[in-house]
Amino acid sequence: MADSFKIIRDSIHGNIRFDGIFLNLLNSPELQRLSSIKQLGLAHLVFPGAHHTRLEHSFGAFHMASQIAESVNISEEEKQVVKCAALLHDIGHGPFSHTLESILRNSLNVDHVDLTQKLITGQYSIFQDDEKEFAQHTSTVADILNRYNIDTSTISDMIKGTLTSKPYLTQILNSVIDVDQLDYLLRDAYYTGVAYGMIDTQRFVQTVRIYQDQLALNRKGVGVVENILMARALMYSSVYYHKTVRIAELMLCRALEMLPSLHPFNFFSMNDAELVMHLKKQESFQHSLITRLKYRQLFKQAFVLSSQQLSPDRKQLISLLEQNSLRREKEQVFEEKLHIPEGQVIIDIPSPDLHQAEPRIQQTDIPIIDGDLSKPLNEYTPVAEAIRMRSIPDWEVMIITDEKYRETVSNHAEKLLFS
């Protein structure tokens, strides 16, 4: 048993080897469930190759963590926990990854990281009601970690970014540039065919260091950071916040929001297919939206304003709609005044979602080691700060609706929105 291992062929990193605890975790139900959860939610409706899943991304994060751990030369014990944390960092994701996270946050004030923590510490389970029997014969992640005497709270704190001792460990998973991003940029570029994410991870691994217990880069790494930050910004603009991808995701969210009642925990342990089939069995409103998504008959953009087109006063008004209930009220104004069936008007204010989904988008500081000193990245290049200031996505507010209401909504949008 000690000698058994498995080699997995990854499209991005080539062969990845699993043995010992990692082989056990690989076979855990929490990790295998990720094989049915798409990495990029509904992005495949625009980029037809984007069906890749959280499972292979987890393998990739594990691989990058192994490489960085080798490069910075930490202890064998530290390597093990870092690699466990990287492999498990996404097990709490709900169906369609980030797509529905705002619903979870709005109703329960938790996110996928919180659920990941609960799974690691054994306080939550991903099994569906009808899978109880199967579950009895299966070792969960918590079981496996305990069997190997790994402290689950260390792992979960590393993933959350709250481990206070040894900051470099948590930073490998959770910082301006971490293994999560190194893998997802490459992987999402590969499967969408959008070359922007083709970063130079080998150079990153080569220049990363530990300096005064912090993850840092030597001076030769300045370029690679600029490369990665730019790649991240461009992937956000052109893929993750692609307008049509967003429209599809808003439709799926709307199907959930309009359910008479559903405890988010109930759907969050589902996989993509389970959620879709569950929704299709609900009211005709949900059935209709899900069928449209199946056949890609999407809502259309009826109105849009970019940051440049908004006066400060109007920006103020728009920001009020960041609050969920107020936004839904405004949508209802549209629906009632324009005689549109309930739920068919969706107002999108994307930036709060962005900043909750990817808080790192606002982070561009990383210590640079220059001789004996460490200085912030901004002393070496103005590009990082400029990337931070760059607006993503392209619009501050957008209204979408069924094709047949588009013109009506378009004609009245300005008046109804700012009244």
Add this chain to the structure above:
Amino acid sequence: MADSFKIIRDSIHGNIRFDGIFLNLLNSPELQRLSSIKQLGLAHLVFPGAHHTRLEHSFGAFHMASQIAESVNISEEEKQVVKCAALLHDIGHGPFSHTLESILRNSLNVDHVDLTQKLITGQYSIFQDDEKEFAQHTSTVADILNRYNIDTSTISDMIKGTLTSKPYLTQILNSVIDVDQLDYLLRDAYYTGVAYGMIDTQRFVQTVRIYQDQLALNRKGVGVVENILMARALMYSSVYYHKTVRIAELMLCRALEMLPSLHPFNFFSMNDAELVMHLKKQESFQHSLITRLKYRQLFKQAFVLSSQQLSPDRKQLISLLEQNSLRREKEQVFEEKLHIPEGQVIIDIPSPDLHQAEPRIQQTDIPIIDGDLSKPLNEYTPVAEAIRMRSIPDWEVMIITDEKYRETVSNHAEKLLFS
């Protein structure tokens, strides 16, 4: 409208442009449904990147057909029908692509090509019972072809390979080397990470010709044919007939076969998720197998024999089991004698499936134009014929079962199998 177009970013071929009839077909429900049908069935359980779908493969076949049509310089009208046929050639696929096709064939003696034909000519529909209302407002493939005055039987004959006039048209879609293979080899290599399929399509396009109404290659194309035939053989050995992939597929087939009653037409219009969720709602036997597939708890190989290990007599005995009912009887002998619950022993005789799924595997002849003459490929290279003789898959018979019965089955397999 005449000017509207759409550019789709394909991971393999880059930008692909759709306009006119192709844009309409792109938006048809038959084609969009393919977005929920994995190209390689359950291969993602071994190659975690292999979640790509029949939709993007259809785009790729369309792209290759456009390139070949340009290269051989046929008329605009011929180009249009070839490109339509390439785009639509796979719309009849059931859930998980080829995985379940043997069931369809065994019970109804039809395959996905027959269903494709029926869809193109409007005799069959992919809509589920609960999608009737949606269907009313949607143009099907048959509607669109009729609207553009395309003869649906020409298209469907080209796909089937039965168009007698202008053989080169049907050969672009259906011959030793056709656009279907050109795309799937590249695409499956890309998503599985197995480099074998990385063929040189540009060189194929450059050397392809029409000679006496047949698709042929000029002499410089001999190498590219060897390259493609070898790639196809290696992808079959190492991906399509990978032993673990096969085990997962046999489990899914078994779940269907053991249903008390299900008309294959009913499930064949489903997509992957619909079939899985449908099966999970059936008897506990189906529920259990589907849950195992979800969490990747696969049956194990208990017994296997390769061609080299089989005497002619035994080969004879094994070949009897190619008949479905006899094979199931033999499985029941195992189950009863060894006190194993019904359905838990699966005997696999892979070659008949292979030859029905890919009849081209036995074809290696393509005319080569040398000066003014055309000669068969085999006069130029012994490799093509050798590839045809090469055995795929690695085993002639395999028995799989639940881990806990493995040893028992293993111990009694030889005796029970050949008695």
Add this chain to the structure above:
Amino acid sequence: MADSFKIIRDSIHGNIRFDGIFLNLLNSPELQRLSSIKQLGLAHLVFPGAHHTRLEHSFGAFHMASQIAESVNISEEEKQVVKCAALLHDIGHGPFSHTLESILRNSLNVDHVDLTQKLITGQYSIFQDDEKEFAQHTSTVADILNRYNIDTSTISDMIKGTLTSKPYLTQILNSVIDVDQLDYLLRDAYYTGVAYGMIDTQRFVQTVRIYQDQLALNRKGVGVVENILMARALMYSSVYYHKTVRIAELMLCRALEMLPSLHPFNFFSMNDAELVMHLKKQESFQHSLITRLKYRQLFKQAFVLSSQQLSPDRKQLISLLEQNSLRREKEQVFEEKLHIPEGQVIIDIPSPDLHQAEPRIQQTDIPIIDGDLSKPLNEYTPVAEAIRMRSIPDWEVMIITDEKYRETVSNHAEKLLFS
């Protein structure tokens, strides 16, 4: 003859087809000579794959020009001149491309663009003295252009960037982002293995437009411009101005500068091998430097200061050394005071070279078409401007010398440099 064509296999762009005038130009001695001139001078001493030549880069620029010409839909006649200009834009390059250009500029105030012009208009010849006979039987570029009735001054003005009518034509070759850069970024990334240059040219081609006779991009192209500008900056930092590459290039320049007499025109028509062998036959100083380059025994860095390490006063002093004669004087101070043989101390002030070799490095403005208007890029993103401000290369002044004088120079550098 009209039907004859040739397909060339390019590692970057795949098949490139040449016919008509392009096939004739392809066979011209000026273009074929580029096959012996390395694209990146001596960069192969650091990046061992960087032996690619100006010839394949010329093919790539030709290919990109064809794609852009198709995309913006100019007339057939315009396409022809643009493609001729792209194919010929580099024929005036001397041995080792940009490496020795500062010498040409300092002594004659011309650069490779001026020589390209002279070749196109037939005022200059690339044949060596001993090739007169060969030359008699060969059609030059000027001959071919004349035979096809192409106005050579139009072509040469497009390359120089001085064509006033139809600015978009000259901009395809000569602007913030042009076919020259599109090709060299991709190509240099490919051959050095430095991924930074992996830009998305297909997206550029897709978003480029002509707007009021200027080359512009539609709004969706903002990201691709950021991508390309960042790639260019990073390739400059990490490849073109890599410190060791620079050291090798300074050694080669030094070998030339110390020649008792050599008219730059004489060496500028040579290819790489001819220059090297010519220098090896000169004085022992040249012989020694060339032998060192052959076996990669390079000078070492004895002293270096970055922009951040220089006070304004000292920056002032350094900038005086931008003048060639003053810099040589200062070097002689080092040599005399420290008893180092003549020519063995080299002071490098890189920025003037950079700005002459790549004036586009200071350009980041490109018109963006947004609805009916065109606005400058900077209104859409702060990144372009930040990239412009970013310092390249890493050092403001560097002193290099033979290993055995390194310590001495290092110890006295500060005092001698700023006294």
Add this chain to the structure above:
Amino acid sequence: MADSFKIIRDSIHGNIRFDGIFLNLLNSPELQRLSSIKQLGLAHLVFPGAHHTRLEHSFGAFHMASQIAESVNISEEEKQVVKCAALLHDIGHGPFSHTLESILRNSLNVDHVDLTQKLITGQYSIFQDDEKEFAQHTSTVADILNRYNIDTSTISDMIKGTLTSKPYLTQILNSVIDVDQLDYLLRDAYYTGVAYGMIDTQRFVQTVRIYQDQLALNRKGVGVVENILMARALMYSSVYYHKTVRIAELMLCRALEMLPSLHPFNFFSMNDAELVMHLKKQESFQHSLITRLKYRQLFKQAFVLSSQQLSPDRKQLISLLEQNSLRREKEQVFEEKLHIPEGQVIIDIPSPDLHQAEPRIQQTDIPIIDGDLSKPLNEYTPVAEAIRMRSIPDWEVMIITDEKYRETVSNHAEKLLFS
């Protein structure tokens, strides 16, 4: 010093690290000289990207040797000698690699492997006459190996394939599939843009084993061997024995053969540029051929016969011409009878060259480990043997000459050749 290392960026394998003895060897003049010797002779005249050198190929072979050494788990000492041998295996190559080897063989009956041996054991030197002084201050490969107490004869026997103890060591460098081929197939594919060579080296490394002191593959490796053998055959047909490449190489050989006197040892230590410039200074015959090569004005094919077109009798006659002196006599018959200047008619009989340059082309047997046994590859697949039987190159005899004599030669070829 013990800690110093260098990381080299390779376009194929990514970062390659050199330390200790390998760093010293990297800086040796014998290895650095390879930076001026093109891997594929004159292939860049057809494939314009093919300027890569023996230096980077040596790095790649070193890298593959490291990977295989890790995989088969030999001792640290064995690893060191294998890696040294891989790094040094090509240092004896003359200018333009294999191009001129037939001359060396015909006049002295040695090849580049013999020269490699002499260099490693210190019996031969690559320095030119004018480099004596430089040589005095430089450590040669033999010096370095001695300093590290490496037995030079072990290294040289491994490269030659004559090491009798531990056959697996020599087989890593010298067998049906070895590190030399693994690297050159990938590398030549990359730089020529011909995809055929894109083999799956990772899978080879994963399946390679030592079995009874022999290098062998486990059964899963059968496919990867077929893949590599096919790739090799296709690269030979389409790149190495591309007709136009061959024509250029024959012209260069002819320039040398017609020299009044030149001891092959004298030119064999030159690099590409040195040989070219040396030849250009000789008689007008050499000058003319070299100038033609510089500007790519190649001889043309006047006559050609393939194996299929030759009767057994005529094959017999052709085979007589394999002897150099008889071939030259026959060429002179053409020249005299047709009044063509001396040296302008070249008769090519390619197969003897092929079999001397790549004796492995006739080898397709490699032991396959199946359970406890080892069987030859041919028991598992008929493809390997078929590849061996496949004829390379496309022609058995070809006559080339200057464009202006082409028609005359063509008209009289058959009669003069077989009389």
